[in-house]
Amino acid sequence: MLLAIDVGNTNTVFAIIDKNTIVGSWRCSTVHGRTCDEYYVWLTPLMGLSANIKDIEAVIISSVVPGVQFNLQQLCKKYFKTVPLIVGSKKCNLPVEVRIDPGVHVGADRLVNTVAAFDLYGGDLIVVDFGTATTFDVVDRDGAYIGGVISPGIDLSLKALHEAAAALPHVGVKRPPNIIGKNTLDCMHSGIYWGYAGLVEGICNRISEEQERKLSIIGTGGYARVLGQEIHLFDNLNSELTIHGLSVIFNFNKNGVYEE
Numbered sequence: 001m002l003l004a005i006d007v008g009n010t011n012t013v014f015a016i017i018d019k020n021t022i023v024g025s026w027r028c029s030t031v032h033g034r035t036c037d038e039y040y041v042w043l044t045p046l047m048g049l050s051a052n053i054k055d056i057e058a059v060i061i062s063s064v065v066p067g068v069q070f071n072l073q074q075l076c077k078k079y080f081k082t083v084p085l086i087v088g089s090k091k092c093n094l095p096v097e098v099r100i101d102p103g104v105h106v107g108a109d110r111l112v113n114t115v116a117a118f119d120l121y122g123g124d125l126i127v128v129d130f131g132t133a134t135t136f137d138v139v140d141r142d143g144a145y146i147g148g149v150i151s152p153g154i155d156l157s158l159k160a161l162h163e164a165a166a167a168l169p170h171v172g173v174k175r176p177p178n179i180i181g182k183n184t185l186d187c188m189h190s191g192i193y194w195g196y197a198g199l200v201e202g203i204c205n206r207i208s209e210e211q212e213r214k215l216s217i218i219g220t221g222g223y224a225r226v227l228g229q230e231i232h233l234f235d236n237l238n239s240e241l242t243i244h245g246l247s248v249i250f251n252f253n254k255n256g257v258y259e260e
Contacts, residue, residue, distance in 0.1 A: 001016055001017065001018045001023075001051060001055045001056055001057060002016070002017040002018075002056075002057070002058050002059070002060065002247065002250055003015070003016055003017075003056045003058070003059045003060075003076075003080065004016075004017055004059075004060050004062075004243050004246040004247060004250070005059065005060070005061045005062070005063075005072060005084075005246075006062050006063075006109065006112070006242045006243060006246065007030060007061065007062065007063035007064065007065050007068050007069070007072070008030060008064060008065070008109065008131055008132060009030060009064060009065060009131070009132040009133075010029070010030060010131065010132045010155070011027050011028065011029060011030055012027070012028055012029070012030045012068070013025055013026070013027050013242070013243065014026050014027075014028075014043060014046075014047075015240075015243045015246075016047060016050060016051050016056070017243070017246075017247050018051065020247055020251070022240060022243055022244075022247075023050045023051055024046075024047065024049065024050030024051060025240070025243065026043070026046045026047075028042065030065055030068060031068075032065070032067045032068060034068070034071060035071055035074075036071050036072070036074035036075035036078055036079070039071065039072065039075045040075060040078075040079050056080045056082075057082070058082055058084075058085070058250065059076045059080060059082055059084035059085070060084060060085045060086075060087065060246045060247075060249065060250045061073075061084045061085070061086050061087065062087040062088075062108040062109055062112045062242065062245075062246055063086075063087075063108060064107045064108060064109055069086070072084070073086075085249075085250060085253055087108040087111065087112055087246070087249060088108045088111070091253075092249065092253060093252060093253055094111060094115060094249065094252070095115060095119075095143070095248065095249070095252045096114060096115055096118055096139075096142075096143040096144055096145060097142070097143075097144040097145070098111065098144065098145045099140070099144050099145065099146045099147075100145070100146070100147055106145065107135075109129070109131070109242060110127075110129075110135060110137045110145070110148065111145060112242050112245035112246055112249065113127045113129055113137060113220065113241055113242055113245055114127065114137055114139050114143070114145040114245075115143075115245040115248050115249055116238075116241045116242065116244040116245030116248060117139055117218050117241065117245075118139050118143035119244070119245070119248045120236075120238070120241075120244065121216060121218060121235075121236060123139055123140055123141040123142055123143055124139070124140070124141055124211075124213065124214075124215050124216060125138070125139040125215055125216050125217070125218055126138055126139075126204050126207055126208075126215050126216070126217050126218070127139065127218045127220065127241070128200055128204070128217060128218065128219050128220070128221075128224065128233075128234070129220050129221045129224075129241075129242075130153065130154060130219070130220070130221030130222055130223040130224050130227075131153055131221050131222075132153045132155070132156060133150050133151065133152060133153045133156070134150075134151045134152065134153050134154065134196070134199070134200075134221075135148060135149070135150050135151075136148045136149040136150075136151075136203055136204070136207065138207060138211070138215070149203055149207070151199060151203075154173055154192060154196055154223050157192065158170060158171065158172075158173075158192060161188070168184065168188065169184070169185070169188075171185060171188045171189060171192070173189070173192055173193060173223055173226055173227075174189055174193065174226070175189070175193050176189040176190040176193060176194075178190075179194060193227070196223070196227060197227055197233060200217075200227065200233050201233065204217050216235040216236070217233065217234045217235050217236075218234060218235065218236050218237075218238060218241070219233065219234035219236070219237045219238075220237070220238050220239060220241040220242065221239075224237055224239070225237055225239070
């Protein structure tokens with residue numbers, strides 16, 4: 001079985017994949033100081049609910065937080081007796097091209113989402129991922145990653161609004177009863193909900209105009225379903241897009257040797 005690890009700025013997801021099927025997944029806060037032993041103690045009882053942790057044969061890691069990667073590699077070496085495949089390393093090949101400016105680094109999560117979206121939905125796509133940042137990644141007809149857009153994430157915007165304006169509370173994300181709020185909470189809910197809906201619609205429309213063709217929109221990340229259920233922003237929603245992409249990339253590199 002394969003253990004796929006997706007390290008984001010806010011959360012880290014661990015998922016067990018057996019024959020291309022996700023049999024279990026778990027999420028924890030991304031903490032720089034967490035040791036390999038702490039990861040193992042936390043993971044062992046959770047993984048035992050879905051599979052035998054001793055059956056882990058390989059590991060693949062996608063990380064946008066370099067400081068966490070070392071301890072995860074030690075986790076793999078000490079407890080799973082394996083060297084993980086690291087997305088973005090020289091040993092990891094991608095099944096799609098990356099067509100951007102030379103020398104520019106692209107976040108591993110964005111490349112993984114591109115691979116997953118192309119595998120599931122074909123080309124001519126915009127992948128909108130609601131994470132710490134809200135990212136828009138453009139997948140060409142042949143699956144190549146050709147660039148994208150980065151904007152502040154919803155939680156980041158809510159936190160900044162609350163911290164910068166003393167009279168405004170911290171609120172969640174939900175659709176308000178009307179676009180014009182009659183109280184502070186509804187005003188804030190309207191601004192966040194319809195503001196980000198407009199952001200997604202506006203940016204995706206401009207991308208399609210620039211590409212001179214209609215692109216399908218794939219939503220992923222925690223808030224994709226919140227925004228997409230009622231106003232139909234997305235052609236497809238997939239909360240497990242990144243994990244699927246890690247499975248595809250691992251299979252593409254299956255016969256490789258991942259040296260430290």
